[in-house]
Amino acid sequence: ASESDFSVRAANPDTGDTPAIHFGMSAVRNVGEGVVAQIVAAREEGGPFTDFYDFCDRVDPSVLNKRTIESLIKAGGFDSLGHPRQGLAEVSEAILSTTLKRRDKESEGQFDLFSTADSALDVPSFEVSGSREEIRDVEYPKSLRLAFEKEMLGLYVSEHPMLGAERALKRYVDCTLTELRDAREGEMRSVGGVVTALNRKYTRRGDLMGTFVLEDLAAALEVMVFPKTMAQYGHLLADDAIVVVKGRVDQRDDQLKVMAMEIARPELVLDGGPPVRIKVRINGLSDAKVTRLKEVLSEHPGDSPVFVHLESPEKTTVLRLGDEHLVDARNGLFAELRVLLGGDCIA
Numbered sequence: 001a002s003e004s005d006f007s008v009r010a011a012n013p014d015t016g017d018t019p020a021i022h023f024g025m026s027a028v029r030n031v032g033e034g035v036v037a038q039i040v041a042a043r044e045e046g047g048p049f050t051d052f053y054d055f056c057d058r059v060d061p062s063v064l065n066k067r068t069i070e071s072l073i074k075a076g077g078f079d080s081l082g083h084p085r086q087g088l089a090e091v092s093e094a095i096l097s098t099t100l101k102r103r104d105k106e107s108e109g110q111f112d113l114f115s116t117a118d119s120a121l122d123v124p125s126f127e128v129s130g131s132r133e134e135i136r137d138v139e140y141p142k143s144l145r146l147a148f149e150k151e152m153l154g155l156y157v158s159e160h161p162m163l164g165a166e167r168a169l170k171r172y173v174d175c176t177l178t179e180l181r182d183a184r185e186g187e188m189r190s191v192g193g194v195v196t197a198l199n200r201k202y203t204r205r206g207d208l209m210g211t212f213v214l215e216d217l218a219a220a221l222e223v224m225v226f227p228k229t230m231a232q233y234g235h236l237l238a239d240d241a242i243v244v245v246k247g248r249v250d251q252r253d254d255q256l257k258v259m260a261m262e263i264a265r266p267e268l269v270l271d272g273g274p275p276v277r278i279k280v281r282i283n284g285l286s287d288a289k290v291t292r293l294k295e296v297l298s299e300h301p302g303d304s305p306v307f308v309h310l311e312s313p314e315k316t317t318v319l320r321l322g323d324e325h326l327v328d329a330r331n332g333l334f335a336e337l338r339v340l341l342g343g344d345c346i347a
Helices: 033-046 054-059 064-074 084-108 113-119 125-129 143-153 166-172 228-234 285-299 333-341
Strands: 007-009 020-022 188-202 208-215 219-223 242-250 259-262 275-280 300-303 306-311 314-322
Touching: 033 054, 054 084, 064 084, 064 143, 084 143, 113 333, 166 188, 166 242, 208 228, 219 228, 219 242, 228 259, 275 333, 285 333
Parallel strands: 219 259, 275 306
Antiparallel strands: 007 020, 188 208, 188 242, 208 219, 242 259, 306 314
């Protein structure tokens, strides 16, 4: 539904769609305005494309070059036609080759039986001849899909790499990037986010150093990695990697930066662990037991949320504890809870 430039409109006004921002196709890497003009012309002449085969049959052959189509696939240009990006990328070259050969023959007047039948029935040749390549229903892993998207568009559009990771990252950091703005000059802090705009360069002495932008869902800041730190942790840095940086806060020139001292790539359980449910009788609780319960949970940090079922004769109330109480259900947690709250406390 996109035009050459960014636009705000409904994808299909006839169905009452809500207007939305459409990404300008000419802003996709390796897709020029001339190519976009041909795509838009074909769409205006024959209506919206129904699938990738219909697209290949109707656009000008000049559009069907491998580099352009690969870029549009990675950018998500064919998502709305129901094709997963990885599945389409696997067979797009074969589909393009078949289409171009057939259209070359047709332009020279070499119509075969199938293409004649196609014309008579007003059905794309792919349908009648049975020559469709199967587009597998497989998608790139999230990290790779978003990396391709960032490469082609210059930014994340469908979602952000930190979605689903922010909660899991909390246990490794002191504060968020937004909260870091309240830190004092020279203070040591640990922060986390996704690596973007990574730039490796050499000092005058020939030592390798680097800079990158650390980004979370709410803010971004520059991180400086000097040669000593780079030599020790540089292998952990890559665009779109989620890292934890321990470093010194630099507020000079009113430009917040972090001078990295240590860098880590924690293993994050993005979907969280299985929930832990604890049954507690209200009349059996005491301040001492509540205090000890907090201690036990804090001694087993992990990725599983904790739900406390407060039982009384009248009803049971379920409370979800905050993310500061995420736990690892292994390594003896249940045994300690049973000692504290009774043998039947695990729901």
